[in-house]
Amino acid sequence: MPKRQVEPFAWLAFSAGGVMAALFVPMLLFLFGLAFPLGWISAPSHPELLDLLSHPVSRIVLLGVCVLALLHFAHRFRYTLHDGLQLKAMTGVIGAACYGCAVLGSVAAAYLLVIYL
Amino acid sequence: MTGVPARPRGYRQQPSLWWWMHKRSYTLFILRELSSVFVAWFVLFLLLLVYAVAGGAERYQSFLDSAANPVVIGLNAVALAFVCLHVVTWFNLTPQAMPVRVRGRRVPSAVIVGSEYLALAIVSAFVAWLVVG
Amino acid sequence: MTTAHDVVLVGGGGAGLRAAIAVAEMNLDLDVAIVSKVYPMRSHTVSAEGGAAGVVGKDDSLDEHAYDTVSGSDWLADQDAVELFVEEAPRELLRLEHWGCPWSREPDGHIAVRPFGGMKKKRTWFAADKTGFHMLHTLFQTSLKYGTIHRYDEWFVTKLLVDDGRVQGVVAIELSTGRIETITAKAVILATGGCGRVFPFTTNAAIKTGDGMSLAYLAGAPLKDMEFVQYHPTGLPFTGILITEAARAEGGWLLNSEGYRYLQDYDLGRPEPTAVMRSMELGPRDRLSQAFVHEVEKGRAIDTPYGPVVNLDLRHLGKEVIDNKIPFVRELCLKYQNVDPATELVHVRPVVHYMMGGVHTDIDGTTPIDGLYAAGEVGCVSINGANRLGSNSLPELLVFGARAGRAAAGYAASAPGPSRAGLAQADDEHRRIWRDLRGRRRHSAERIADIREEMQHTMEGCAGIYRSGDSLTKAVDSLRELQARLGEATLDDRTATFNTELPALLELSAMLDVAETIVQSALRREESRGAHQRTDHPARDNERFLAHSLASRAADGSCHVTYLPVTITRWPVGERVYGR
Amino acid sequence: MAESITLEVTRYQHDVDDEPWTQEYDIPLRENWVVLDGLNHIKDRLDGTLSYRWSCRMGICGSCGMMVNGEPQLTCAAFLFDYAPGPIRVEPLANFPVVRDLIVDIGDFMEKLPRVSPWIVREEEQPTSEGEYLQTPAELDEYKQYSMCINCMLCYSACPVYGIDPDFVGPAAIALAQRYNLDSRDEGAAERLETLIHPDGLWACTYVGECTTACPKDVDPAGAIQRYKLSAAIETAKSYLLPGRES
Numbered sequence A: 001m002p003k004r005q006v007e008p009f010a011w012l013a014f015s016a017g018g019v020m021a022a023l024f025v026p027m028l029l030f031l032f033g034l035a036f037p038l039g040w041i042s043a044p045s046h047p048e049l050l051d052l053l054s055h056p057v058s059r060i061v062l063l064g065v066c067v068l069a070l071l072h073f074a075h076r077f078r079y080t081l082h083d084g085l086q087l088k089a090m091t092g093v094i095g096a097a098c099y100g101c102a103v104l105g106s107v108a109a110a111y112l113l114v115i116y117l
Numbered sequence B: 001m002t003g004v005p006a007r008p009r010g011y012r013q014q015p016s017l018w019w020w021m022h023k024r025s026y027t028l029f030i031l032r033e034l035s036s037v038f039v040a041w042f043v044l045f046l047l048l049l050v051y052a053v054a055g056g057a058e059r060y061q062s063f064l065d066s067a068a069n070p071v072v073i074g075l076n077a078v079a080l081a082f083v084c085l086h087v088v089t090w091f092n093l094t095p096q097a098m099p100v101r102v103r104g105r106r107v108p109s110a111v112i113v114g115s116e117y118l119a120l121a122i123v124s125a126f127v128a129w130l131v132v133g
Numbered sequence C: 001m002t003t004a005h006d007v008v009l010v011g012g013g014g015a016g017l018r019a020a021i022a023v024a025e026m027n028l029d030l031d032v033a034i035v036s037k038v039y040p041m042r043s044h045t046v047s048a049e050g051g052a053a054g055v056v057g058k059d060d061s062l063d064e065h066a067y068d069t070v071s072g073s074d075w076l077a078d079q080d081a082v083e084l085f086v087e088e089a090p091r092e093l094l095r096l097e098h099w100g101c102p103w104s105r106e107p108d109g110h111i112a113v114r115p116f117g118g119m120k121k122k123r124t125w126f127a128a129d130k131t132g133f134h135m136l137h138t139l140f141q142t143s144l145k146y147g148t149i150h151r152y153d154e155w156f157v158t159k160l161l162v163d164d165g166r167v168q169g170v171v172a173i174e175l176s177t178g179r180i181e182t183i184t185a186k187a188v189i190l191a192t193g194g195c196g197r198v199f200p201f202t203t204n205a206a207i208k209t210g211d212g213m214s215l216a217y218l219a220g221a222p223l224k225d226m227e228f229v230q231y232h233p234t235g236l237p238f239t240g241i242l243i244t245e246a247a248r249a250e251g252g253w254l255l256n257s258e259g260y261r262y263l264q265d266y267d268l269g270r271p272e273p274t275a276v277m278r279s280m281e282l283g284p285r286d287r288l289s290q291a292f293v294h295e296v297e298k299g300r301a302i303d304t305p306y307g308p309v310v311n312l313d314l315r316h317l318g319k320e321v322i323d324n325k326i327p328f329v330r331e332l333c334l335k336y337q338n339v340d341p342a343t344e345l346v347h348v349r350p351v352v353h354y355m356m357g358g359v360h361t362d363i364d365g366t367t368p369i370d371g372l373y374a375a376g377e378v379g380c381v382s383i384n385g386a387n388r389l390g391s392n393s394l395p396e397l398l399v400f401g402a403r404a405g406r407a408a409a410g411y412a413a414s415a416p417g418p419s420r421a422g423l424a425q426a427d428d429e430h431r432r433i434w435r436d437l438r439g440r441r442r443h444s445a446e447r448i449a450d451i452r453e454e455m456q457h458t459m460e461g462c463a464g465i466y467r468s469g470d471s472l473t474k475a476v477d478s479l480r481e482l483q484a485r486l487g488e489a490t491l492d493d494r495t496a497t498f499n500t501e502l503p504a505l506l507e508l509s510a511m512l513d514v515a516e517t518i519v520q521s522a523l524r525r526e527e528s529r530g531a532h533q534r535t536d537h538p539a540r541d542n543e544r545f546l547a548h549s550l551a552s553r554a555a556d557g558s559c560h561v562t563y564l565p566v567t568i569t570r571w572p573v574g575e576r577v578y579g580r
Numbered sequence D: 001m002a003e004s005i006t007l008e009v010t011r012y013q014h015d016v017d018d019e020p021w022t023q024e025y026d027i028p029l030r031e032n033w034v035v036l037d038g039l040n041h042i043k044d045r046l047d048g049t050l051s052y053r054w055s056c057r058m059g060i061c062g063s064c065g066m067m068v069n070g071e072p073q074l075t076c077a078a079f080l081f082d083y084a085p086g087p088i089r090v091e092p093l094a095n096f097p098v099v100r101d102l103i104v105d106i107g108d109f110m111e112k113l114p115r116v117s118p119w120i121v122r123e124e125e126q127p128t129s130e131g132e133y134l135q136t137p138a139e140l141d142e143y144k145q146y147s148m149c150i151n152c153m154l155c156y157s158a159c160p161v162y163g164i165d166p167d168f169v170g171p172a173a174i175a176l177a178q179r180y181n182l183d184s185r186d187e188g189a190a191e192r193l194e195t196l197i198h199p200d201g202l203w204a205c206t207y208v209g210e211c212t213t214a215c216p217k218d219v220d221p222a223g224a225i226q227r228y229k230l231s232a233a234i235e236t237a238k239s240y241l242l243p244g245r246e247s
C-alpha cells in the first residue's frame, strides 16, 4: 500500500482545478473582464446578479471553482518556480508560499460566498 | 545487480537559468505553466466581484467602473489569452493522460478532445445564459 | 588490478544473460559477472526480428522440428543435440513468457506462431517483428532481479587466461577509463556472438567481430565448422539491414527483373498465391541465396549502384497485414530505402547473416578447455550444421545458454582458484595492450579501416556464396599479408578515456584470426553442402565429409584442420527436398 | 547539390580539455548516408581519435543517440540529406555528463532502472509445464507501446526537468515501470508505486511532453507518466478510504 503522501492529493486537486479552470473561467472572464466593461453586452443589474449569486447552487459551484483553481495555481506555479528558476534548495519555502496563498484565498472565498454574501 | 566501481564523473554542463528560452517548445511550456498565475488572478477578480455584489448596488457599480479601467481591461485581455492557452493545452493532453475505453476499444483522441470542447461550449452557454439572459 | 568472481560471462547478449540467470538460479552462493563490451541491451540479439522456434501446436511434433532442423542442416547437425534442443526449446520460450516477453497472441490468449523458412509446421513464436529486441530486454530486465549478478558494462575482454588446460579468468579493458584489469574466474562462459563483420555486406552490428571465437582459438580451443557462413536472401542494399524472413512467411514473393517468381526454377516448388511451408520463398536460406547468384548469372537481376538485386513483393499482403504482423519491416523500408512495401517493390539481395560454426562444444557448452564454456552464436554444438534454419538461433541461445550456465555453475562450485602461471599470463597481457596502445608508430600510412576493408573484400570475393579451391588459396595469401600489415597499423588515439580505436584494432585482429579459420576450413572441405558451395566440387560427399571440421591453432601459429564424425541418431542421411 | 557537408563535432577529453570544444570535418554528402555514416567516415579516414557509440545502425540497439542540430536523435536514423547544405552540429546527448567526445555517461539511468523493478513480479510463478499465462491481444495492447523502449536516452536528454534535477527518475524508467504495471501477468504495481510515489519519482514530471516528442520508438513516456500519476493518486486515495485493505 502506498505510503501516506500528500503529493498525490495535491496533484488530484491540481488536475480537478485544471478542468474547472478550463470549463468555467473562459466565459466568466470574457463577460466580466471584457464584454461588460467594454459595453459589448450590458452588464446584469445588481438585483439580478445578487439573486443569481445568492442561490445555494451558485455559491457551491463558485466556491468549488475558486478553491480548486487556486490549488491548481499553487501546484503549477510551485513547479514553475522550482524548475524555471532552478530553486531546488528552496523547495520548502516555495511550496509553503504557494499553498499558503491558495489556502488564504480559499478561506476568503469561503467566507465571502458562504457567510458574507 | 550490483554496480562496478564508479567511473570518474565526466564533464557536466550547468543547466542554464534560461533553458526555457532555448527551444520554442520549452518557451511554450513555460507560458502554459504561467497561465496558472492568471487563473489565480481570475479567482481574485471573481472574489472582488462577489464582495462588491454583496456590498450593495453602489459597490457593484464602482466595481464595474474599475473593471472598465484600461489597465484592468488590458490585464483581463492578457489573462483571457493565457486561459485560452490553458484550455487548448489541457484538452489536447487529456487523451494522452487518460485513454478512454468503450467496450474494450480505445476511443480515438479526436473524439475525446472534441467532447471536451463540446463540454466547454455547453458550460459556457449555460453560464452566459444565467448571467446575461 | 585483479578482481575475482566464480563465473565470468563474456558477452551480455541473449546467450550471456540467459546463462547468467541460470547460474544465479542454480546457486545463489556463486558470484557471477557479465563482462560486455556494450551495455547488455545493446547486444546484437536486439536486432533479431522474425522469431524463435519451439513446438507448441497440437498438429506439430518434436520429431518434425528435429527433422526440419537436421535436413535443413544438410545432415551435418549432431542429431543428439538437435533432439535435446527441440525438446527444451518450448520450455525455454515459456520461461521467457513467464518473465514477461510480450509474445504475440491468438485471440484466445494463447501464444501465436508463424511459419518460417525450412520449417514444415507453424512453430515460430514471435513478438511482432522485434522478437530479439523483446527477448533481450526481457532477459536483461529479469537479470536485474538478481543481486548476485555483477556487471562490467563496456568492458572489452582481450584475453582468456588458460594455464594447464584450465581456464582461470580473463583480462579486460574498462573502456570508460582505459584501465586494464584481470578478472579471475573458476569458469568462463563465452557468449560473444558471431562474426558477420568479417564480410563487407552484413546484417550484423558493428560489435559482431568474432572476438570470442578468436579468444578461444588463441587459447587453444578448436573452432568447428567455420566454413559455413549463412547468407540471408533478403537484405537491403547498401545498409545490409535485414528484411526478416517473416515477410516471406506472411506471404511475400521474390521476383526477378522480369517480375517472375524465379525460385520455381530451382527445385523449390511451385508458385502458389499464399505461403506454402518448406517451399518457394519459404525454402532454406542457403538455397535461396544460391538461386539469387544464378539469377544474376542469367542476367535476370536488377542492376543498382549497390550491385545486383531482386525484388521482394509484399504489396498483395495489404497495409493491414503488414502493419499488424511486420510493422518493423515497413518502418525500415520507409526509413532506409524510401519505399513503402505496402505499395512498392523492395530491392533486396543476399547478405551475410549468421555463423553456423563456432567454438567447439558439447551439449552442455563444454569446450575442450576445462572451465571454459561457450553458448550462443559464438559456439557450435552443433544443431545448425551446414545451414541454420531461421528462428532456430534465438531458442538456441536460451537452451544452450541455460545449459552452459548450469554446467559452469556446477563446475565452479568445486574448481580451484587461479594459478600463479595464470596470473603471470595476465601481466603479460597487460603489457601487450599497453604496447599496442603506446608503442605503435604514429601516423604510419597503414590505417585500420583499410586493412579491415581489404579483409572484407577478400572474404566476399573468395569465400562468398560460391567458393573454389583457387579463390580460397588466394584468400589464404591475402589474409597472411593483411596479418603482417596489422602489425604496422597506426593508432591515432593514445588516450585512455573511452579510446574506441584500440578496441577497433583488437577487433580487427580477432576478425583476421576468424577469417583465416573460415578460409582454411573451406579450403579443406572439398564438397558442397548447405551454405558451403564449391564450384570445383559441386556435389555433396558423405564418404569424406559427413564430418565437422575443427580448426585449431598449431604451435607455429598456423591453422590446422581436423575432422570429427557427425552424430546420427534417427535420421539417416537423405536428400534435401523442398517444395515437393 | 554540394558534394560535401560539414559536421561540427563536439570534442572533449577529460584529462586534456577543460571543457568541450568543436571540431569541423568535411565529409562527402551522399544519398543514403546518415550522420553516423559521416562519423564513421571521419573515424576511418580522417581522424581515428573521434569517439562515439554505435552498433546496429538500424535504430534498435539504442547506442547512437546524440544531439543533431540541437535535437536528440538516433544518428543512424538521421539522414544527411535532411540537413543539407549544413553545417550539421553533432553534440553529445544533453543532460548527461560527457565522458569523451560524443560519449555520455548513462550510468545514472542504469542505476535507476532496477529501482522500478522492471520485471514480472508474482506471488508465485506457474511451472512451465502448465503452459503460458494467457494474455489476449487486447491485454497485450495495454502495455505493448511501453515495451518498445530501446533505452536510447533521447527522452532524458529532451526533458528539461531531468536536466535541472538529475534525481528525477525520468521518462523511460517510469514508462518501463508502467509497462510492467499494465501487463496482465504482473502483480508488482504496489511495489513499484512505493518507489515512484516519492517526490523524485512521478511528481517531478511537469508534463513538458518533450520526452514523447523526442522518442524514436513512439513509446510516449509523457502519456505513461500522466496515466501513472492518475492511478497512483487513486491508489493513494483508496488507501486512505479503505485503510485496512490488502494491496
Ligand SMILES: Cc1cc2nc3c(=O)[nH]c(=O)nc-3n(C[C@H](O)[C@H](O)[C@H](O)COP(=O)(O)OP(=O)(O)OC[C@H]3O[C@@H](n4cnc5c(N)ncnc54)[C@H](O)[C@@H]3O)c2cc1C
Binding pocket: C010, C011, C012, C013, C014, C015, C016, C035, C036, C037, C038, C039, C040, C043, C044, C045, C046, C047, C048, C049, C050, C051, C052, C053, C131, C132, C155, C156, C157, C158, C191, C192, C193, C194, C203, C204, C205, C207, C208, C211, C212, C242, C244, C353, C354, C375, C376, C377, C378, C390, C391, C392, C393, C394, C395, C397
Ligand atoms: C538482423 C538479424 C536478425 C536475426 N533474426 C533472427 C531470428 O528472427 N530468429 C533467430 O532465431 N535468429 C535470428 N538472428 C540470429 C540471432 O539473433 C543471433 O544469432 C543471436 O542473437 C546471437 O546472440 P548471442 O547472445 O550469441 O550474441 P550477441 O547478442 O551478439 O551478444 C554478444 C555479446 O558479446 C559481447 N562481446 C563480444 N565481444 C566481446 C569482447 N571482446 N569483450 C566483451 N564483450 C564482448 C557483446 O558486448 C555482446 O553483449 C538474427 C540475426 C541478425 C543479425
Ligand code: SF4
Binding pocket: D148, D149, D150, D151, D152, D153, D154, D155, D156, D171, D172, D175, D211, D214, D215, D216, D217, D218, D219, D220, D221
Ligand atoms: S522512452 Fe523512447 S526516447 Fe526514451 S529511452 Fe525509451 S525509446 Fe528512447
Ligand code: F3S
Binding pocket: D158, D159, D160, D161, D162, D170, D171, D204, D205, D206, D207, D208, D209, D210, D211, D212, D221, D222, D225
Ligand atoms: S519531458 Fe520531462 S517533465 Fe515529464 S512529460 Fe516528459 S518527463
Ligand code: FES
Binding pocket: D054, D055, D056, D057, D058, D059, D060, D061, D062, D063, D064, D065, D074, D075, D076, D077
Ligand atoms: S546504431 Fe543502434 S540505434 Fe543507432
